[in-house]
Amino acid sequence: MCFSPDVDVLAGLVIGAVGIDAVRHVGTAAERPLAALPLVFAVHQLVEAGVWWGLEGKDAAAVGHAAEWVYLAIAFGVLPILVPVAVGALEPVAHRRRTGAFVALGTFVAVMLMYAVVRGPIEATIRGHYIAYDVDLWHGGALTVLYVLATCGALLVSDHVHVRAWGVVNLAAVLVLAWVNQAGLISLWCVWAAITSVAIAAHLRYAPPRSGGGRVSSGRSESSPRA
Known part of the structure; x- marks a missing residue:
């Protein structure tokens, strides 16, 4: 996936359909941030198709740059905040302080990354079957580590065993993608976004509701993670 504009469009439409199914099966207000994630992923992929077309000269340069x-903005400004918020919303109240720390960290990372995007310059180039995004980041390596910590950390400290397990898998997926191609990490991650979207939708569709409207798993309230 993410190997061409056509594949990005297909990925966006499929993930979008999964996201609509997820939203349709939201049982409580606390599940809404989680259900929003697949829709954000879908928009992300559709937008990247526009990046492809701009770089290929099929769209006006201004459209491609936008x-x-x-x-x-979605990758740097939205996801590092939305992911820990989505996980924290489903945590027991007594444990939300732990995930709240990752929301604060994600907010800090988002501000720093978006400052770099707004300040510029930003550059996108086609490298084979992916797009490499070049942003002049202040201490880019450290910000990358903090980004991964913010998005994976909330999963790893969750009160729910299956969420912590997904956090481990999620972290491993990020490390593997970075090892395979660090320059294309931002673009290639859509494979994992699609897998995660299906997992979220399946949770919201099939996890049995409890009397209070939440989800239960083995006698405990359940949440579903992100990538």
């Missing part, structure tokens, strides 16, 4: 900006 698509680059929106794509990075």
Whole structure:
């Protein structure tokens, strides 16, 4: 996936359909941030198709540049906040302080990354079958580590065993993608976004509700993770 504009469009439409199914099966207000994730992933992929077309000369340069900006705004400004918020919303009240720390960290990371995007310059180039995004980041390596910590950390400290397990898998997936191709990490992650979207939708569709409207698993309230 993410190997061409056509594949990005297909990925966006499929993930979007999964996201609509997830939203349709929201049982409580606390599940809404989680259900929103697949829709955000879908928009992200559709926007990247616009980046492809701009780089290939099929769209006006201004349109392609706007698509680059929106794509990075979602990756850098939205996801590091939305992911820990979605996980924390489903945690027992007594444990939300732990995930709250990752929301604060994600907010800090988002501000720093978006400052770099707004300040510029940003550049996107086609490298084979992926797009490489180049942003002039202040201490980019450290910000990358903090980004992964913010998005995976909330999963790893969750009160729910299956969420912590997904956090481990999620972290491993990020490390593998970075090892395979660090320059294309932002673009290639859509494979994992699709897998995660299906997992979220399956949880919201099939997890049995409890009397209070939440979800239960083996006698405990359940949440579903992100990538």
